[in-house]
Amino acid sequence: MQVSEARRFQQLRGHLSYLKLNDAAEALNRVLDQARTERMSLTAALERLLEIEVEATEARRLAARERFACLPEPWTLSDFDFAAQPGVDEKLIRDLATLRFLDDASNVLFVGPPGVGKTMLSVALGRAAVEAGNRVYFTTAADLAARCHKAALEGRWKTCMNFFAGPKLLIIDELGYLPLPEDGASALFQVINQRYLKSSTILTTNVGIADWATAFGDATVAAAMLDRLLHRAAVAGIDGPSYRLRGHQSQAETIRAGVNARVS
Template sequence: MTTTTTTPAGAGPVDPIGADLTRTLRTLKLSGLKSTLPERLALARTRKMGHAAFLELLLGDEVTRRDSRSAMLRARAAGLDPTMRLDTWDEPEDLRYDRTLWSDLTSLRFTEAAHGVLVLGPVGVGKTHLACALGHIGIRRRLSVHFSRTDKLFTRLRAARLDNTLDAEMRRLARVDLLILDDFALRALDATETNDFYEIVVERHCKASTIVTSNREPAEWLTMMSDALLAQSAVDRLTSGAHTLIVEGPSYRQRAQPDRRATVDPESEARDAH
C-alpha cells in the first residue's frame, strides 16, 4: 500500500531540510550543505540522478566550500588584501606592461625554479595589487605566502631584537615559499635595515621566490642602503634571474577621484557668481 503525503491548501513548499537532518549535518560538521541542498535536490530530480551521483555532487560542494574557506583564512594569515585578487584586477586601457610576461607569472612557474619577481613602476599603477594577486594564486596552490610592506617588516624585525626572537623571525621568513616585499626602498635604509635585507635575500637565494614591488629601479636601491658592499651583494642575488615586470601609466588613485565639476549645482554656482 502506498501512502501519499498531501500538502494542505495554501501551505508553502515543504522545507527539504528537517530538524533531524539539520542536527545530523551539524554533528558531521556539514552545516554548509544546508545553503545548497534545496537547489541540489531540485537539480537531482531534474536530471534523474542516481544516489551515488547525488552524493558525489554534495561532497564536491563541500570540498569546494572548505577549500575556499581555507584559502580565505590562509590569505588573511599571509597578510594579503582580500580585495586584491586576479579576478578583481580591473586594469585601465592606458596602463602599459608586458601582458605575456604577466600571464606567465600567474602560472607561478617562477616559484618552481625559486626565481624572483620585480614589479616596478611609478606610484599608483597597481603594483601592490598585482603582487597580492600572485600571492592569492600561491595560496590556492597550497604555497606558504607572506606579504608585508617593507618598512613594517623592518620595524617588526627591530622589535624582535628587543625580545630575542630575531632568529625565529628570520627562519620563518627564510622558509616561506613566496615572500612579497611591498614598497621596497621607498625611503633610505639604515645600517640595521640594510643588514636585515641582506640576510633575508641571502637565506632565500636559490631556495624560495621573493616578489619585490618598488617605485625605484634596482640601480637606485644601491644608493638607498647604508652599506654599499651588503647592498651590492643583496641586490645582485635578488635580481639575478629575476623576472622584471614594469608597469607604466597614470595613477589609478588620481583616476578614481570624483569629478567635482559633475557634482556642482548650476543654480548654486550662478548664485555664487553674483
C-alpha cells in the same frame, strides 16, 4: 525496520561527526532526501555527500590562507587597466599570472615611481597564488625591518627568519619609500638569503636597481641582495601616469562638470 533504519541513520551521523566531517553530517538528511527523490545510486549519493565536505574544507582552507596572507586589498588582475598604463608589459604580467615562476622559485621585481600600479599588480599575483593553494604573505619593507629588529632584541631572530622563509610567495612592498633602520638592509638581505632558490619573492620599489647601493647605504649588502634577487627574476619596469592622480583628476572633472551644469 523503521527503528533499525532510524538507529542506523543516527549512527551514520555519529560516525561523520566523530570523523569531524561536520558539513557532511549536517547535509546527510538533505542528501538522503535528494537520493530518494532523484533515484540516485548509492555511489552517487555518497559522492555528493563527500563533495559537500570537500567543498566546505577547501573554503575554510582558502579563508585561512587569505587571513594569513594579509593582502591589503581584494585586487585581482582583472582590476588592472592595462590600457591606461602603457608602461606595463602586459604579456609579461599575463605570463606571471600563470604562477609558473613559483615552480622554480623565481622572483619578481616591480620598479617604478609611486602610483603606477606596482602594489596592485603584486597583490593581484598574490591573490592568484592564494587561490591556487599557496601560502602567501604580504608586508612592507619598513614593517619587515621593524619586525626583524624587534625579534633580534627579544632573542627571537631564528623564529622570525623561519617565519619569513615559510611562505611559498613573500611580497615585500614599498622598498625605498621610507628609510630603513640601521640594521634594516641587513635584515632584508638575510630574509632574501633564507628564501634564495627555495621560494619566490615579489618586491616593489621606487628605487632603480643602479641606485640601490646609494639608497640603502651599504654597497656590499645591496650587491649581495641584488645578486640573489636577480639570479632568477622577472624585472618589470613601470614608467607611466599615476593611478592615484588619474583618479583624482577624474573625480575633479566630475565635480567641475556638476558645478558647471548647475550654473548653466
